[in-house]
Amino acid sequence: MKILVAEDDAIMLASITQQLKQEGFNVTTANNGREAMQLFETNNPDLVITDIMMPFNSGLEFINIIRNKSVHIPIIVLSALDEEETVLEAFNLGADDFLTKPVKPGELSIRVKRLFKRK
Numbered sequence: 312m313k314i315l316v317a318e319d320d321a322i323m324l325a326s327i328t329q330q331l332k333q334e335g336f337n338v339t340t341a342n343n344g345r346e347a348m349q350l351f352e353t354n355n356p357d358l359v360i361t362d363i364m365m366p367f368n369s370g371l372e373f374i375n376i377i378r379n380k381s382v383h384i385p386i387i388v389l390s391a392l393d394e395e396e397t398v399l400e401a402f403n404l405g406a407d408d409f410l411t412k413p414v415k416p417g418e419l420s421i422r423v424k425r426l427f428k429r430k
Contacts, residue, residue, distance in 0.1 A: 312336055312337065313336075314337070314359070315359045315360070318340070318389065319362060320362070330416035343365050344369060344372060347359075348368060357385075358386075360388075363401070364390070364392070371400060374401065385408075385426035386406045386408075387419075389409075389412055390411060391412040407426055408426065
């Protein structure tokens with residue numbers, strides 16, 4: 312299974328990538344919204360994990376673009392912003408799950424596996 316992770320924090324990105332690769336997933340990474348959109352188009356991931364606050368395009372814009380393409384792949388949103396308005400907007404745009412940073416690697420793995428089972 313291919314996962315695209317879009318996260319601008321290099322340490323967080325490395326931690327998430329390492330955890331998912333240990334779980335046997337094929338992981339592609341982007342460190343900004345523009346790169347995430349390009350990789351989404353070329354790599355056809357099975358699941359997307361995206362931060363909200365990223366350079367060039369936000370995670371919310373990224374979710375909106377994915378859903379406007381009529382693509383229903385699971386999307387997990389990560390954010391240091393734990394504001395109800397942000398969480399609701401992410402879900403209204405089509406996110407399947409939301410985690411507040413810092414993300415616990417074990418919890419992320421369980422949520423990824425749960426979404427793959429639903430798919």
